[in-house]
Amino acid sequence: MVEKESPYKKYLREERLPHIFCPGCGNGTVMSTFFKGLEGTDIDFENIAMVSGIGCSSRIPGYAKCDSLHTTHGRALSFATGLKVGNPDLDVVVFTGDGDAASIGGNHLIHAARRNINLTVICINNNIYGMTGGQISPTSPKGSFGTTAPYGSRDKPFNLAELVSAAGASYVARWTTTHPLQLSKAIQKGLENEGFSFIEVVSQCPTYYGRKNKMKTPLQMFEWIKENSINKRRAEKMEESELEGKIIVGEFANKPHAALTDNIKTLAEENSDKPLAIKSAFEELD
Amino acid sequence: MIIIDSKLCKGCDICIATCPKKVYSKSDKVNTKNVYLPFPENEEGCTKCGLCEVSCPDQAIYVEKEVE
Amino acid sequence: MVEERFVQGNEACALGAIAANCRFFAGYPITPSTEIAEQMSILLPKYGGSFVQMEDEIGSAGAIIGASWSGMKAMTATSGPGISLMQENIGYGFITETPIVIINVQRGSPSTGQPTMSAQADMMQVRWGSHGDYEPIALAPSSVQEFFDFTIKAFNLAEEYRVPVTVLADEVVGHMREKLIIPDKVDIVARKRPEKVNGQYLPFDAPEDGTTPMPAFGDGFNIHVTGLTHDERGYPDTNDPDTHNELVERLCNKVLMRRKDICSVKKENCDDADIVIVSCGSPYCSVGAAMKKAREEGIKVGSLKIDTPWPFPEEEIAEIAKTASDIIVPEMNLGQLVHEVERAAHGEANVHLIGKIGGILHKPDEIYDKIKEING
Ligand SMILES: Cc1ncc(C[n+]2csc(CCOP(=O)(O)OP(=O)(O)O)c2C)c(N)n1
Ligand code: SF4
Ligand code: SF4
Ligand code: SF4
Ligand SMILES: [Mg+2]
Numbered sequence: 005m006v007e008k009e010s011p012y013k014k015y016l017r018e019e020r021l022p023h024i025f026c027p028g029c030g031n032g033t034v035m036s037t038f039f040k041g042l043e044g045t046d047i048d049f050e051n052i053a054m055v056s057g058i059g060c061s062s063r064i065p066g067y068a069k070c071d072s073l074h075t076t077h078g079r080a081l082s083f084a085t086g087l088k089v090g091n092p093d094l095d096v097v098v099f100t101g102d103g104d105a106a107s108i109g110g111n112h113l114i115h116a117a118r119r120n121i122n123l124t125v126i127c128i129n130n131n132i133y134g135m136t137g138g139q140i141s142p143t144s145p146k147g148s149f150g151t152t153a154p155y156g157s158r159d160k161p162f163n164l165a166e167l168v169s170a171a172g173a174s175y176v177a178r179w180t181t182t183h184p185l186q187l188s189k190a191i192q193k194g195l196e197n198e199g200f201s202f203i204e205v206v207s208q209c210p211t212y213y214g215r216k217n218k219m220k221t222p223l224q225m226f227e228w229i230k231e232n233s234i235n236k237r238r239a240e241k242m243e244e245s246e247l248e249g250k251i252i253v254g255e256f257a258n259k260p261h262a263a264l265t266d267n268i269k270t271l272a273e274e275n276s277d278k279p280l281a282i283k284s285a286f287e288e289l290d
Numbered sequence: 291m292i293i294i295d296s297k298l299c300k301g302c303d304i305c306i307a308t309c310p311k312k313v314y315s316k317s318d319k320v321n322t323k324n325v326y327l328p329f330p331e332n333e334e335g336c337t338k339c340g341l342c343e344v345s346c347p348d349q350a351i352y353v354e355k356e357v358e
Numbered sequence: 359m360v361e362e363r364f365v366q367g368n369e370a371c372a373l374g375a376i377a378a379n380c381r382f383f384a385g386y387p388i389t390p391s392t393e394i395a396e397q398m399s400i401l402l403p404k405y406g407g408s409f410v411q412m413e414d415e416i417g418s419a420g421a422i423i424g425a426s427w428s429g430m431k432a433m434t435a436t437s438g439p440g441i442s443l444m445q446e447n448i449g450y451g452f453i454t455e456t457p458i459v460i461i462n463v464q465r466g467s468p469s470t471g472q473p474t475m476s477a478q479a480d481m482m483q484v485r486w487g488s489h490g491d492y493e494p495i496a497l498a499p500s501s502v503q504e505f506f507d508f509t510i511k512a513f514n515l516a517e518e519y520r521v522p523v524t525v526l527a528d529e530v531v532g533h534m535r536e537k538l539i540i541p542d543k544v545d546i547v548a549r550k551r552p553e554k555v556n557g558q559y560l561p562f563d564a565p566e567d568g569t570t571p572m573p574a575f576g577d578g579f580n581i582h583v584t585g586l587t588h589d590e591r592g593y594p595d596t597n598d599p600d601t602h603n604e605l606v607e608r609l610c611n612k613v614l615m616r617r618k619d620i621c622s623v624k625k626e627n628c629d630d631a632d633i634v635i636v637s638c639g640s641p642y643c644s645v646g647a648a649m650k651k652a653r654e655e656g657i658k659v660g661s662l663k664i665d666t667p668w669p670f671p672e673e674e675i676a677e678i679a680k681t682a683s684d685i686i687v688p689e690m691n692l693g694q695l696v697h698e699v700e701r702a703a704h705g706e707a708n709v710h711l712i713g714k715i716g717g718i719l720h721k722p723d724e725i726y727d728k729i730k731e732i733n734g
Contacts (some may be wrong), residue, residue: 007348008291008293008354009293009295009347009352010295010343010349010350010351010352010354011343011352012343012344013292013349021298021349022298022300022348025347025348026300026348027300027301027302027325028300028302028303028347029347031347032345032346032347032348032349033304033344033345033346033347035322035347035349036343036346036349037344040344052304088328099350127291165354181345184308184341184344184345185341185344188344221303222302222303222304223302223303223304223306223307224303226307227307245334260302
């Protein structure tokens, strides 16, 4: 019998639904695109372990029916590093926000990218701190409003996809919640890439970003993101001034190279005749 | 067949905006959860592309792909 | 085969970790703990283990918690400034009941302080450093052998109680060189996999006799672990006062109720003692000589060495206070553990602090002089 429900619901902890996200929040869409991307790979959902920090976006793993670690603000990547190195057989996926990944967690982000640790990071960039009520974030566009930028932000934001590419990640893409098919394809590629994969998803926080920036409904935000997106190939032929305030979407890096876990495994093989230790806590020694 | 789960839908209208075939319309009455549910007014136009399913932030849409 | 070696305390710690089956280390260099990280980077690959030099101590604490949930015995080592940075994630370790071992080789503080000098600067930081109510377990070695033994014990306690355990060493113990005996067999506590009952498993349940067994991620239990207040399934439930009460009280009680099993002290000459020297960690090194000198003069001096500053051995101190008139507490700080001693003594004995900072361990005569002063 076919269950008459969304094909993505089977991955969720039904007893926890509906989730806490506001109406029209992009987080829920990212959840479904993740599952769609996963379905394109041969990875078993049972083998997925999710890790997140703190923020609305970081609540996603709590709804997925797999092992999940909801950690401290900004630190998801360091917990994920331990989890992945501890057991390289797990497929570890990190859900994070713009504040979580790029502000308080910025140092972990560039170092995880540098090490090319085999994680898939999905960074939901809603250009604001959603969970704490709409403060400015390191990706808030110049001139945008937040509760801590009542006169409009004067700072230049981070370009996350470029930052993470420069730091050494082997797969980087940026899409938006208005590109669910391209986004799930990028997530699929990220999951398949054996190294650090960073997928930035420009997303809508209608409740705070929208309300503070003259977009009252989720739809207005959705349309704004859609209209401002420009494919990377097209953008490369445009002037910088034409690209002001635009969201450049596409692939930013795709250059596989040795991942941290491979290096650790090789080191152990060179120095020991034992296999790489996993789950050492459960071993009874005699 | 398209089914909207009224227990999960939060009435954001993203399905209405996403559907390339303009299948959805908004109902004019609120349900018990104070939500104006969308409904597939123009279901014949549906190509079963699945875009609305994956876009719905609340996993509230089911589009039947093939009859068993 | 029993092995005898002449090693530095920090090296003994690393050897203890390996003996306890620790196969994951994440850390960030800091004096005077760095040799532990260096040793682990040499040893782990030889045992098929993994070493990661993290970008900072916040990351190190996060990484060992992640590694613990992957099923590994995991450890980090640091000193004052690093311990300060780790506090938020250590609190996460408590609320999520994650077994991890943290080695703190204390140094002169506050701030960057005296990197190469010794202190007992963090006796209270390990007790109260992270926000909220929790009951930490800490062990304080005073010799190279104890640094080895206590590191193994720390892993065992971490597994048994599902808590972060700290080894509170200091620069003196970290850098001293002594004979170390490595037994051919050490007792280690292995993690037990839970069983599903009627297809169900509650990772944060409260069995009466202690701690719920935890699975590794990937074992098929599909659990959610969060630092938010959560119910026995691990699901966040942050607005119900009862859920919070039950959780935090259970976390505290699982240690407090078995304090007697955890607490360890070493008593010498206490039965007839008028004056007892209560020491913890390296100041104990100077206690023996002071006690001997005083005894030779007919002053009845005893010693109580605290192996486990946390949970604090209340009963043991209370007992001493009933029979002794005076308690001397030599500490390499301006008075931290002494407040606990006073509290536990309930005014039944006079408590005297010999607080010393600057980096040099108390000389036996400094303790002896205090004995003489009290003896009149
Ligand atoms: C150490 C620490 N500082 C601050 C906070 C408060 N805090 C919670 S979420 C958050 C920002 C989240 O923003 P983002 O990562 O963009 O996630 P979003 O809610 O927008 O998805 C902050 C500052 C915290 N939980 N911990
Ligand atoms: S506050 Fe913003 S980011 Fe958070 S759930 Fe609501 S819409 Fe989403
Ligand atoms: S996208 Fe989903 S939640 Fe939003 S209105 Fe449509 S069915 Fe409801
Ligand atoms: S499946 Fe495609 S065509 Fe059909 S309603 Fe959904 S979006 Fe429209
Ligand atoms: Mg955000």
